[in-house]
Amino acid sequence: MHLNLSHPDVRANPYPTYAYLREHAPVTSIHRAVVGRTWYLSRYEDVMAALRDPRLVNDRRSVGDGHGDPWWLPKALNAFRNSMITTDDPGHRRLRSLVQIAFTPRMVESLRPQVEAVVAAQLDVLAANARAGKADLIADFALPVPLSIISTMMGVRPGKDAAFHGMTNRFLELADRGIAGLFLGARNTMRMVRFFREVIADHRREARDDLVTALLDAEADGERLSEDEVLSMIFLLLLAGHETTVNLIGNGVLALLDNPEALADLRGDPSIIDTAVEELLRYANPVEQTTPRYAKEALEIRGQRIERGEVIIPLVAAANRDPEAFDDADTLDLRRSPNRHVAFGLGVHYCLGAPLARMEGRIAIRALLDRFRDIRLKIPRDRVQWRSTTVVRGLRSLPLTLA
Numbered sequence: 001m002h003l004n005l006s007h008p009d010v011r012a013n014p015y016p017t018y019a020y021l022r023e024h025a026p027v028t029s030i031h032r033a034v035v036g037r038t039w040y041l042s043r044y045e046d047v048m049a050a051l052r053d054p055r056l057v058n059d060r061r062s063v064g065d066g067h068g069d070p071w072w073l074p075k076a077l078n079a080f081r082n083s084m085i086t087t088d089d090p091g092h093r094r095l096r097s098l099v100q101i102a103f104t105p106r107m108v109e110s111l112r113p114q115v116e117a118v119v120a121a122q123l124d125v126l127a128a129n130a131r132a133g134k135a136d137l138i139a140d141f142a143l144p145v146p147l148s149i150i151s152t153m154m155g156v157r158p159g160k161d162a163a164f165h166g167m168t169n170r171f172l173e174l175a176d177r178g179i180a181g182l183f184l185g186a187r188n189t190m191r192m193v194r195f196f197r198e199v200i201a202d203h204r205r206e207a208r209d210d211l212v213t214a215l216l217d218a219e220a221d222g223e224r225l226s227e228d229e230v231l232s233m234i235f236l237l238l239l240a241g242h243e244t245t246v247n248l249i250g251n252g253v254l255a256l257l258d259n260p261e262a263l264a265d266l267r268g269d270p271s272i273i274d275t276a277v278e279e280l281l282r283y284a285n286p287v288e289q290t291t292p293r294y295a296k297e298a299l300e301i302r303g304q305r306i307e308r309g310e311v312i313i314p315l316v317a318a319a320n321r322d323p324e325a326f327d328d329a330d331t332l333d334l335r336r337s338p339n340r341h342v343a344f345g346l347g348v349h350y351c352l353g354a355p356l357a358r359m360e361g362r363i364a365i366r367a368l369l370d371r372f373r374d375i376r377l378k379i380p381r382d383r384v385q386w387r388s389t390t391v392v393r394g395l396r397s398l399p400l401t402l403a
């Protein structure tokens, strides 16, 4: 079969394609320039198993024997390849443990007043823009909330966050475009490296009470962290800290508008917000696939032989709609419980930011519904624009009328 997840029709609605894959080609591959044969897993059971399989690794370099990076790979990219998500244990654990504390439910709870304040401020922006007839849920609300929180946690100076969002946005758009993406993105990548080096230099000049200062302390401690590791960590946390949650809020609100009964249910009983956000994670899939896994040895999944070094992509968005795992998988049920979705991944790389994302999502969606009794799409539903990346699933914009 010819699988093209980037096709605009698939971007607009990937679920029929995922249903087809689960049914007819649960373990299917395509050949991609640069990365080679790439396998896609779409069934819940296979995605779960893959994310727990020690034969699948996140660091391509550990496959060995010529399976590392090609020599011509832009050097600037190396600066981003030493993060916890591109490493395996024990190195992965070492990196993750340095920042884990900042993302525990308790620490995240202490950020609640900050999240509430940003949400309130952005709702004012949204309301003002609505009066002028130009409210955009993404630019005015869904994006600035997580962007502002992660920027503050990382000590990015106010006013600088829009610049790095522009860069991470482009990085994601190009990330799944193979060789062309690499070269088109080279300048952007170099700009990002410069930006993050400047964040580090800024913190070296003046220590502050934030995560980057904590990382630099760990670096100064001796062997705990190299400068490249600090850079990779900042990149990962800044990117993952906002390019995901924006889609929980954006896709989540669109899913509610698409399902007026569910929306009315949540309006009528806001105490269901916790299960509602879990269901929006499952149903609206802010992240469509995990990062690639590499086969450390040849293996078989459902009779398909996967050679050593080949790439495997677990499609968490497809798994989350698997009827074998969820009753009425294509129905949005805000009271669904239990809800064992894999929107945050699974295993050792399970999302570090899950407690933060959940808190931001719950506060933002509840406050939005409290503030506006009437929320409507300002454009026809089929004109809604989706981003072209297949890694995260997100809207370019969501024009609304609000009252």
Ligand code: HEM
Residues within 6 Å of the ligand: 084, 085, 086, 096, 150, 236, 237, 238, 240, 241, 242, 244, 245, 248, 286, 287, 289, 290, 291, 292, 316, 342, 343, 344, 345, 346, 348, 349, 350, 351, 352, 353, 354, 356, 357
């Ligand atoms: C709704 C929002 C979010 C979703 C759906 C999401 C989803 C995911 C998924 C699926 C993974 C696993 C990737 C893999 O196995 O390759 C992951 C990992 C990760 N996420 Fe999130 N994420 C969200 C928000 C956040 C936030 C707010 C942060 C904060 C910095 C964050 C930081 C991370 C990090 C650091 C990892 C890598 C963990 C590791 O390798 O051990 N995420 N996320």
